[in-house]
Amino acid sequence: MLSIxxxxxxxxxxxxxxxxxxxIKAGEVHAIMGPNGSGKSTLANVLTGNKSYEVTGGGVLFxxxxxxxxxxxxxxxxxxxxxxxxxxxxxxxxxxTFLKTALNEIRKYKGEAELTPKQFLExxxxxxxxxxxxxxxxxxxxxxxxxxxxxxRNEIFQMLMLEPKFVLLDxxxxxxxxxxxxxxxxxxxxYKNGKNAFLVxxxxxxxxxYIQPDFVHVLYKGRIIKSGGKExxxxxxxxxxxWIKTEEVETENA
Amino acid sequence: MNNLKEKELKSSExxxxxxxxxxxxxxxxxxxxxxxxxxxxxxxxxxNEDVIRMISKKKxxxxxxxxxxxxxxxxxxxxxxxxxxxxxxxxxxFQNISYYSAPKPKPKLxxxxxxxxxxxxxxxxxxxxxxxxxxxxxxxxxxxxxSVSVATTFxxxxxxxxxxxxxxxxxxxxxxxxxxxxxxxxxxxxxxFYAALNAAVFSDGSFVFIPKxxxxxxxxxxYFRINTQETGQFERTLIVAEExxxxxxxxxxxxxxxxxxxxxxxxxxxxxxxxxxxxYSTVQNWYPGDKEGKGGxxxxxxxxxxxxxxxxxxxxxxVETGSAITWxxxxxxxQGDYSIGEFYSVAVTNNMQQADTGTxxxxxxxxxxxxxxxxxxxxxxxxxxxxxxxxxxxxxxxxRNYTQCDSMLMGNRSGAHTFPYIEVENDSAKVEHxxxxxxxxxxxxxxLNQRGIATEDAVNMIVNGFCKxxxxxxxxxxxxxxxxxxxxxxxxxxx
Numbered sequence: 001m002l003s004i005x006x007x008x009x010x011x012x013x014x015x016x017x018x019x020x021x022x023x024i025k026a027g028e029v030h031a032i033m034g035p036n037g038s039g040k041s042t043l044a045n046v047l048t049g050n051k052s053y054e055v056t057g058g059g060v061l062f063x064x065x066x067x068x069x070x071x072x073x074x075x076x077x078x079x080x081x082x083x084x085x086x087x088x089x090x091x092x093x094x095x096x097t098f099l100k101t102a103l104n105e106i107r108k109y110k111g112e113a114e115l116t117p118k119q120f121l122e123x124x125x126x127x128x129x130x131x132x133x134x135x136x137x138x139x140x141x142x143x144x145x146x147x148x149x150x151x152x153r154n155e156i157f158q159m160l161m162l163e164p165k166f167v168l169l170d171x172x173x174x175x176x177x178x179x180x181x182x183x184x185x186x187x188x189x190x191y192k193n194g195k196n197a198f199l200v201x202x203x204x205x206x207x208x209x210y211i212q213p214d215f216v217h218v219l220y221k222g223r224i225i226k227s228g229g230k231e232x233x234x235x236x237x238x239x240x241x242x243w244i245k246t247e248e249v250e251t252e253n254a
Numbered sequence: 255m256n257n258l259k260e261k262e263l264k265s266s267e268x269x270x271x272x273x274x275x276x277x278x279x280x281x282x283x284x285x286x287x288x289x290x291x292x293x294x295x296x297x298x299x300x301x302n303e304d305v306i307r308m309i310s311k312k313k314x315x316x317x318x319x320x321x322x323x324x325x326x327x328x329x330x331x332x333x334x335x336x337x338x339x340x341x342x343x344x345x346x347x348f349q350n351i352s353y354y355s356a357p358k359p360k361p362k363l364x365x366x367x368x369x370x371x372x373x374x375x376x377x378x379x380x381x382x383x384x385x386x387x388x389x390x391x392x393x394x395x396x397x398x399x400x401s402v403s404v405a406t407t408f409x410x411x412x413x414x415x416x417x418x419x420x421x422x423x424x425x426x427x428x429x430x431x432x433x434x435x436x437x438x439x440x441x442x443x444x445x446x447f448y449a450a451l452n453a454a455v456f457s458d459g460s461f462v463f464i465p466k467x468x469x470x471x472x473x474x475x476x477y478f479r480i481n482t483q484e485t486g487q488f489e490r491t492l493i494v495a496e497e498x499x500x501x502x503x504x505x506x507x508x509x510x511x512x513x514x515x516x517x518x519x520x521x522x523x524x525x526x527x528x529x530x531x532x533x534y535s536t537v538q539n540w541y542p543g544d545k546e547g548k549g550g551x552x553x554x555x556x557x558x559x560x561x562x563x564x565x566x567x568x569x570x571x572x573v574e575t576g577s578a579i580t581w582x583x584x585x586x587x588x589q590g591d592y593s594i595g596e597f598y599s600v601a602v603t604n605n606m607q608q609a610d611t612g613t614x615x616x617x618x619x620x621x622x623x624x625x626x627x628x629x630x631x632x633x634x635x636x637x638x639x640x641x642x643x644x645x646x647x648x649x650x651x652x653x654r655n656y657t658q659c660d661s662m663l664m665g666n667r668s669g670a671h672t673f674p675y676i677e678v679e680n681d682s683a684k685v686e687h688x689x690x691x692x693x694x695x696x697x698x699x700x701x702l703n704q705r706g707i708a709t710e711d712a713v714n715m716i717v718n719g720f721c722k723x724x725x726x727x728x729x730x731x732x733x734x735x736x737x738x739x740x741x742x743x744x745x746x747x748x749x
Contacts, residue, residue, distance in 0.1 A: 073703045073707060081704075088698050089698075092720055098715070101707055102707055105706040106706045162706070
């Protein structure tokens with residue numbers, strides 16, 4: 001589904017991604033772990049087409065098509081979804097209006113009819129139930145006055161509503177207590193269906209107790225320096241990133 | 255050309271739901287720029303006592319009205335043109351303006367069928383529901399075309415309740431006692447330079463009188479349009495709500511595209527007695543001039559309401575997207591104890607537009623309350639200023655004011671300014687002022703993009719959200735119109 005080849009990217013003229021290679025197939029859950037500043041969030045921003053990030057080399061295919069030549073909204077309409085690390089507030093616009101607009105844009109792109117208000121409402125109720133969301137959240141302004149946990153839950157709620165093919169979770173666990181973490185993870189697990197795929201970006205292993213990855217990759221200084229199964233995450237948790245860093249230095253010296 | 259405009263307008267009329275409004279972004283041109291080809295009678299340029307007598311005579315005014323105009327004119331001659339606003343424009347040559355333009359007079363009209371079809375077509379283009387069939391929409395319209403009020407709808411059904419809704423000219427003849435009592439009682443001709451000018455030359459406008467205890471069953475609406483080249487439009491509106499009465503009044507404005515600037519100096523006076531309320535909503539979309547700042551309307555208007563009675567209320571809501579220069583401060587004089595003044599405003603400036611607008615809340619009575627919510631949006635190379643005065647008189651025991659003043663900047667070349675003036679003479683008063691300035695966020699736009707929403711739509715959504723508190727004060731159809739105007743005004747200003 002997603003094929004990343006030798007991807008290089010700059011932020012403000014500084015090279016952050018220095019040749020990323022990654023293959024993600026439908027039905028798979030990949031986790032990217034790494035210390036702060038390793039380029040995790042940059043990868044998420046580059047994949048979603050944030051204009052502040054400049055791709056300087058390599059390529060990305062999404063469903064066999066060149067992803068990098070598409071603008072952000074087209075990528076989104078084709079089924080790429082980013083659950084933001086810091087969801088943005090939009091004062092004066094209700095969650096419902098926002099979601100209805102987004103959903104209809106995506107449906108329009110796919111040549112599907114817009115949902116009727118009744119269908120939309122039913123969908124909202126169904127998805128809100130999965131996350132145990134208070135329905136008043138729907139009529140509140142997008143993320144305004146939401147707690148950290150509510151914001152993250154709202155991201156997952158949007159994912160359930162928009163039904164993307166490929167989901168990037170950027171540090172979705174940060175700032176969540178155990179209960180919230182479980183609810184958010186449940187949402188992801190319910191949504192997993194073998195046809196979609198996930199790239200879970202996280203600093204800590206604990207999220208991966210709830211969302212079981214098929215593959216774990218360690219990102220360090222803009223490169224994936226180690227890949228493995230879910231046991232790699234546990235190993236990292238136990239030994240810390242220093243272990244990898246040391247190994248990296250050894251490899252470099254060898 | 256005209257056909258094209260007509261088509262665009264039609265397609266925009268068909269749009270009803272607010273999300274579609276945001277889609278309708280295909281045209282950034284001023285859509286209301288058509289000129290109607292009707293015979294009009296226009297006075298020679300220049301201003302002197304003869305011109306004023308001529309205007310008064312054309313309108314068959316009684317002697318006292320002519321005298322009032324002349325007094326105002328003589329006073330105006332002694333006044334200095336004000337320059338204290340934060341707007342800049344070449345000096346206006348008041349002798350180079352024609353002060354009267356009217357569609358060629360026809361015999362007295364008995365029904366709409368007799369109105370010049372060209373005129374009716376214009377109103378149709380503007381989307382004014384002039385025909386009685388549109389009664390369902392619940393709007394009664396008094397249309398001011400250039401200087402003369404053409405037709406007033408629904409008069410009969412309003413008459414039954416004792417409501418008077420007619421042109422000021424008609425009121426001068428039919429209800430002289432009311433006009434004499436209230437005209438100039440809130441904005442005297444001595445008030446300011448443009449108010450004096452207006453009093454001298456005012457052409458027409460609306461007169462509304464809601465008698466004691468009557469709640470006006472429909473929204474009343476006036477649509478202004480400047481058609482003839484180089485005529486200033488000086489309309490004069492007077493609305494009186496007697497004890498316990500209520501009326502919601504809508505005012506919309508458009509103008510054709512002209513290369514040179516046209517002056518619009520209106521006066522609006524509101525009077526509310528005990529327990530009465532007037533809600534006055536404006537969507538102002540005068541031609542703003544082109545991208546280089548050529549042409550456009552100078553909108554120098556005095557709007558003021560007097561809450562004379564106890565528990566009376568005046569609420570001003572305005573959405574200002576047009577005019578080369580907007581210079582106005584709809585105000586409330588809160589005389590009656592427990593009276594309430596409100597001001598909700600969205601002012602949008604783009605390209606070379608300038609706006610210096612805000613309100614004055616003058617608290618005189620006890621326990622008077624005022625709320626000010628101002629949203630300024632500046633894009634292009636425009637300049638947008640909020641200027642507001644909150645004055646608490648020494649007898650205004652327990653007066654309260656809350657002011658919220660938010661500015662949003664788009665791009666790097668626009669300006670936002672805030673000039674709040676607060677004068678408090680009573681220690682028990684509570685005055686709150688909050689102000690924010692924000693730049694439309696790249697991160698907000700990216701967030702919406704990432705959910706499949708294109709940049710232009712994202713900007714509209716963010717801006718509409720920013721203006722929400724004001725839009726929700728507008729009657730439904732007006733709110734939709736306002737969103738549409740905002741989208742068009744700001745097209746292409748980000749990204």
